[in-house]
Amino acid sequence: MLVLVECKLVQSTFEARYFRDEINEFVNSRRAYAKKFRKKIDWMLAKTPSICEALASIKDYNTQIAPQRVAIAMITLYPTMASCFIEDFPCISLTELMMEYEKVCKWPYEMGLHGCL
Numbered sequence: 001m002l003v004l005v006e007c008k009l010v011q012s013t014f015e016a017r018y019f020r021d022e023i024n025e026f027v028n029s030r031r032a033y034a035k036k037f038r039k040k041i042d043w044m045l046a047k048t049p050s051i052c053e054a055l056a057s058i059k060d061y062n063t064q065i066a067p068q069r070v071a072i073a074m075i076t077l078y079p080t081m082a083s084c085f086i087e088d089f090p091c092i093s094l095t096e097l098m099m100e101y102e103k104v105c106k107w108p109y110e111m112g113l114h115g116c117l
């Protein structure tokens with residue numbers, strides 16, 4: 001599995017009056033984090049064979065690099081209300097990811113999972 005993760009160190013708040021700003025920052029604004037990340041996702045999915053070839057060219061790896069799936073996620077330090085508005089990839093806190101991974105001992109999300117070309 002090839003994993004593409006974007007980490008956002010944003011200061012989250014639990015006060016409802018700031019939720020709109022957080023949602024705007026992640027989803028609705030012209031330069032929203034999710035919109036920019038989707039461009040990176042599209043690029044990576046289109047270039048997956050080339051990326052695997054480039055990784056395989058590094059002599060430090062003794063294994064074949066041939067992922068069958070690509071996993072996508074946006075990771076935050078704190079839970080964010082914006083995660084409720086992003087439907088094509090998980091937007092989760094680092095703690096959530098680690099706890100979910102620990103439960104199933106594999107990539108825990110179906111959303112944002114793509115097959116390789």
